Amino acid sequence: MEPDPDIQTVPKGFRCKLCDVNIPNEPSLEAHMKGKKHQHLCRLRAKRKAQEENSVYVSGFKPDTSTSELAEYFQQFGPVAEVIVDKERSLYAIVEFAESASTEATLAQLQHCLDGLKLRVKPRERKEFKLASKEKHDRTKPHISLEKLNHELCLTSSVNEQMQKMVEIFQLSENDSKARQLVVQLLQEVLVEFLPDCQIVPFGSSVNTFGSHSCDLDLVLDLENTKAFQNRTRKSEQMGENQSEDGQSEDSILSDIDLATASPAELLELVAAILRKCTPGVHKVQTVSSARLPVVKFSHRQLSLQGDITINNRLAVRNTRFLQLCSGLDSRVRPLVYSVRFWAKQKQIAGNPSGGGPLLNNYALTLLVLFYLQTVSPPVLPSVEQLKNMACEEEECVIDGWDCTFPSQPISVPPSKNTDDLCTLLFGFFTYYSKFDFPGSVVSLRAGCTLPITEFLSRDDETPDTAESSDAARQKTTVRPKLGPVNILDPFELHHNVAGNITERTHKNLRREFCEAEKYCRSLQYQRKSSKGKSWGLVKLFTPRVEGVSSSQDAIEKIPxxxxxxxxxxxxxxxxxxxxxxxxxxxxxxxxxxxxxxxxxxxxxxxxxxxxxxxxxxxxxxxxxxxxxxxxxxxxxxxxxxxxxxxxxxxxxxxxxxxxxxxxxxxxxxxxxxxxxxxxxxxxxxxxxxxxxxxxxxxxxxxxxxxxxxxxxxxxxxxxxxxxxxxxxxxxxxxxxxxxxxxxxxxxxxxxxxxxxxxxxxxxxxxxxxxxxxxxxxxxxxxxxxxxxxxxxxx
Incomplete structure (x- = not known):
């Protein structure tokens, strides 16, 4: 194999600097270099290099200068492929030509003038091509360091106080909530100009009472009212109303797309275009149409906030209301959820910083906590089916054929007779799941109990649990849930396994960490504060997982x-x-x-x-x-x-x-x-x-x-x-x-x-x-x- 500048020889094999990966041997190296990722990055690097060679940096023009005006001026030197203007302040632009000869001709001219102003034109800056560092965008790290967190926890007098402290430290502050509200208002004002009567509704961690400083802003764009507006407008057009003097409809965007028949991908592209071109402070807009629920991802520059927008995802909003209800039913729910989430992140079984992947997400972890609180004796939380029976007629709710009925206020639900403290409940949580048969069972918060896997093995189609009054709902059929090593049914969308992404390896790690945590919680080091200043309680439980260090469970697994x-x-x-x-x-x-x-x-x-x-x-x-x-x-x-x-x-x-x-x-x-x-x-x-x-x-x-x-x-x-x-x-x-x-x-x-x-x-x-x-x-x-x-x- 000929020497490649991207390949570096290291003591344990090779390292590909382009892909930022280690390769153990030559056969694997050869396969890697022929692989899709390496080939894609090679093509992308060549494309970026050609773009840099064919581009010039331009500044000194008026802030209101459009891209078409810049393109028209530089067209005299050769065909212009693209003009990119700094969207925030319009201080500079990148002009890309179709040929490198055009770039040379532009730079050869000493002076450039546009609208009476002298332009500054110079070669585009050459940057070394490399993958974006994942650590740079890792917002999963808390605002407080682990050392400071441990110090704060050790100052308390009991595990109960430590768990309450976790809520105080990690919950969204008033400023965090206000920043999210400002982004919601901004997007609402912009989108309603193009999509009349639409609504932006937040859901997920930002509003379900379990959010942390680093959580994303999850949003739903509700277009139901916009569809009705479009229908009314078209009827008016047929009667010659609601048209401008030139005979064109005033709502130009809606005249280009039919919301009733448009695919989710088309709607997402429309939303992405509005975010890119018309929303101040928003950048890094990207559509992800391959996700289970397609989304538009974006970032807000000034607030350092990332967000997702989905279309008409009313089930997600209802799930958020359900978590809000559970949080309000018992004051022990939030401390337990915050503690379990941080523990899981420290043990590397949840909280993938790049999203997706084979780890548990926070929603699945939260459902595991709620399910345990349903099954403990006496129960802390009622099942979803029990909640449905407590709701009044005005609170009945059916979404996409799924029965999502539950009381809107915690006062409608009788208080729990369980008197266990937080320390006992956390110990019970680890004990319960350390012995739990995940592959052979399905967690059902709706029933409040585990369902045998055999109930789902022979199902090709499953009829959702719907309200009897809905004929369309009774006719609706959906595929059975995706079964895997861990099976947790969504409380309402009963064909969705929220842990369907979990692999065997993650399941093995999950079970090992549950067993280790259960074993530690049996010790006095967990239950009592150390009189000698040693780590105790949650501090020891939150010790990060260290690769290569064998535990007692690992020692057992060394048996052939x-x-x-x-x-x-x-x-x-x-x-x-x-x-x-x-x-x-x-x-x-x-x-x-x-x-x-x-x-x-x-x-x-x-x-x-x-x-x-x-x-x-x-x-x-x-x-x-x-x-x-x-x-x-x-x-x-x-x-x-x-x-x-x-x-x-x-x-x-x-x-x-x-x-x-x-x-x-x-x-x-x-x-x-x-x-x-x-x-x-x-x-x-x-x-x-x-x-x-x-x-x-x-x-x-x-x-x-x-x-x-x-x-x-x-x-x-x-x-x-x-x-x-x-x-x-x-x-x-x-x-x-x-x-x-x-x-x-x-x-x-x-x-x-x-x-x-x-x-x-x-x-x-x-x-x-x-x-x-x-x-x-x-x-x-x-x-x-x-x-x-x-x-x-x-x-």
Whole structure:
């Protein structure tokens, strides 16, 4: 590969200065340089360089000089591509020519005059092309430093006072609220000139009582009245009214677009154009039409405030009113929400500074807090369905077919009988979610309880919960919610999973942090103020997560085991239907499918063979099961003497041969031991032998084989056929194997009070050459992806 000025050699591989990323090796570097991002930035840099070479900087003209006047003057030197004038004060302009020769001709002329004023013309400033720094625009950092926050919290006398202090420190100040109101008024005045009778309505953190200094200004542009105005205007035009002397309609913008038939993208472009050209102080206007709800993003220069505008998003406004109601129902809600949000941001499981991404957003976190307060005994907050029954007839509300009825004032809701203090509620919050089965459950604030995932697995269409009086609403159907590792239903838009962006990795981190927080809250360091001046209470809880530092949970995960998580989203429709029919025993059915796929992976894809020591008597199995039960229960702090019907991780029972699958489904000499009873965790056991280093050089071999096949390139474990060919290639080129690796695999499904997953425990039984660690390291990344690939195809 020829030297590239963008590529820098570093101790751990390479660094692309253009893309600001690190690359571990040469094959990855080659793939990166051919990738879309690198190629796009190369083209963008070349375009920017050409623009700079073809442009001149102009100043000295009158403030009211238009871009067309500047373009007309500089047209004498060559075709003008674009003229950009400083919108704020009109002090300068950038004139871009279509050809570099025009730039040279302009600079060669010593004097330029326009409207009697001498212009100052010079070459455009050359700037080094680089990506915008994310830290520069990171407004998620609080106005108070972490050190000062810790000091303020340590001055209090209890955790209850610390949580109240969090509200005082982070809530929107009076000046923050006034600044947001000014922007709303500005946008209302500008937009109503072009879109008569429209309304700008704020929603989200700025007005739902949970806002912080750094939150965006979320706005809804309501065009319903504008549509009615347009209809009236067109009727008047047909009658010859409301026209100017030249016969043209006075509302020129509305004459160019039909609001009733225009797409959201067209409406957003219209709003963006108004913001760019006619709104003082507003800059960095950008339309994002690919979002779930398309938005126009903007910034206000003087107020350092960023905002979003969506079109006719009345559900978002109603959600905001719901959060306002919950905040007013109990004084403990706000301190709890503020504390949980800051904790989640410190632990890097929420608050993505660039928006989107695989982290929880503040709305999803808030719903988790509200749901916990609905389920605690006695409940602090009522369910949405209970609130609906407390509303009067005048408060009934249906939006887009969804029933959004609840009381408008907190006084309509009876006060809670729960007397727990904030310290106890925060401890309970972490305890509740540290044992919560996120993949196997759906959080429903409407019902005030968890719904089993099986209720959603077989749904192609879902009828929304609508008011009986609305015929159109009863006919409305929507797709089922997007299922994932974490499922939190919106309180009103019941097909929207507000945590649908969460990945397996984020879910794993979320569960780990819940467990760590629950463990810390059990200590006196959380509950009592330190008499020696040490960190206590929330201060210790808010300690930022440090990468590379192992925790007690991480230490447990170092045991050779691999997790196969339950992911409903990747399953076929027929298997979803089967799981839905299984109801509460869906984990049993899913685990049996996983076990059959594991046999395919090890036997057919990795070409492992059954070990000669697979035959285990029931006595041996029982002894072995008792040993492992004690070991796992010690690790996970479970009661080894408990045999309740609910599933507990690590409990094993002696299995008979008859309880396993038929011998026709398993390779000869190997038996998968499977306990079919739904009252206990499913358990399976295999002994395998691997005689070839199937983990060595797989990626390189795969790249070679893909060049000679019609199969598309996929991540390791993404295609069973190519992986089988890779293994066969390794075996054929390792014709004289010297040593073999024997290992044992025990699998169990964990659910109910744990997150639904299959836990695979590995143990080497014969490893003379010390290859087990390399093999396990390979399986750790390969096996979950391979199982997921086969599950997605399995009928």
């Amino acid at each position: 085991e691999i997790i196969i998580p339950f992911r409903a989203a990747i399953l076929t429709q027929s298997f979803r239907t089967e799981l839905s029919s299984a109801a509460e025993t869906f984990r049993v059915v899913w685990f049996k499918k996983v076990c059959s796929i594991l046999e395919v992976v090890f036997n057919d894809i990795l070409k492992c063979t059954p070990s000669d020591q697979v035959e285990i008597s029931q006595d041996q199995t029982k002894a072995k099961g008792d040993t492992e039960e004690e070991e796992v229960n010690n690790n996970q702090s479970l009661d080894s003497s408990s045999h309740q019907p609910t599933a507990h991780a690590g409990i094993k029972r002696p299995l008979s041969i008859e309880e396993g699958p038929s011998s026709s489904s398993s390779p000869q000499g190997k038996r998968m031991r499977l306990e079919p009873s739904a009252d206990y965790p499913e358990v399976a056991h295999w002994n395998w032998t691997q005689t070839h280093p199937v983990w060595a050089g797989r990626r390189k071999i795969r790249r070679v084989l893909l060049k000679t096949s019609d199969e598309t390139s996929k991540p390791e474990g993404g295609c069973s056929s190519i992986e089988s060919r890779v293994t066969q290639y390794i075996i054929e080129n390792d014709s004289n194997p010297k040593d073999k690796l024997d290992f044992q695999l025990d699998a169990l499904v964990v659910g109910s009070d744990e997150c639904t997953k299959a836990v695979l425990k590995f143990k080497e039984t014969s490893d003379p050459t010390g290859h087990f660690q390399d093999f396990f390291h390979f399986l750790d990344s390969f096996l979950p992806k391979m199982v997921e690939t086969l599950l997605a195809k399995s009928e």
